[in-house]
Amino acid sequence: MLVSTFTLGELYLGINIRLVREINRSMECTPVPGSPNYIRGMLNIRGRVITLFDLKTRLGWSRQESGEPKTKHYNVIMKTRDEVLKIDQELALTKCPWEDPVGLAVDQLGDVRDIVDDNILPPPANLTGISADFIHGVVEFERNLLIILDVATVLGLNSQASS
Numbered sequence: 001m002l003v004s005t006f007t008l009g010e011l012y013l014g015i016n017i018r019l020v021r022e023i024n025r026s027m028e029c030t031p032v033p034g035s036p037n038y039i040r041g042m043l044n045i046r047g048r049v050i051t052l053f054d055l056k057t058r059l060g061w062s063r064q065e066s067g068e069p070k071t072k073h074y075n076v077i078m079k080t081r082d083e084v085l086k087i088d089q090e091l092a093l094t095k096c097p098w099e100d101p102v103g104l105a106v107d108q109l110g111d112v113r114d115i116v117d118d119n120i121l122p123p124p125a126n127l128t129g130i131s132a133d134f135i136h137g138v139v140e141f142e143r144n145l146l147i148i149l150d151v152a153t154v155l156g157l158n159s160q161a162s163s
Contacts, residue, residue, distance in 0.1 A: 005110030
């Protein structure tokens with residue numbers, strides 16, 4: 001599996017690249033009154049309205065852990081279920097239950113890693129800074145842990161996706 005990596009604070013995180021539509025620099029977004037605190041706002045990218053999730057807030061980081069809101073970050077824009085269906089039906093049905101365009105705000109971009117599925121381990125019980133519920137698995141790279149996110153759970157749609 002190819003994984004697109006990025007950092008959030010000191011965490012090294014990744015997402016299956018087949019779920020990623022594009023990555024762009026921070027853009028001004030429109031706040032949505034009454035939305036959950038982890039919704040940063042709405043973006044308009046080439047005529048598509050995208051809900052932008054603040055990943056730090058969604059993962060439950062306190063203000064001290066996440067620091068002041070940065071003006072510089074990156075948006076990882078996810079493909080919709082229909083887009084994923086065109087390239088990988090099993091992935092779309094098991095890991096991509098969202099139908100509307102969404103994005104995740106991250107701190108820094110990483111690279112693309114080729115992960116052998118056999119090397120993906122369950123999250124350690126003592127992992128701090130991120131809820132184990134949000135983690136698909138972990139892989140050790142160069143004495144660092146790469147945490148592979150379960151995007152459906154991060155988006156609050158885990159009841160619709162099967163493992």
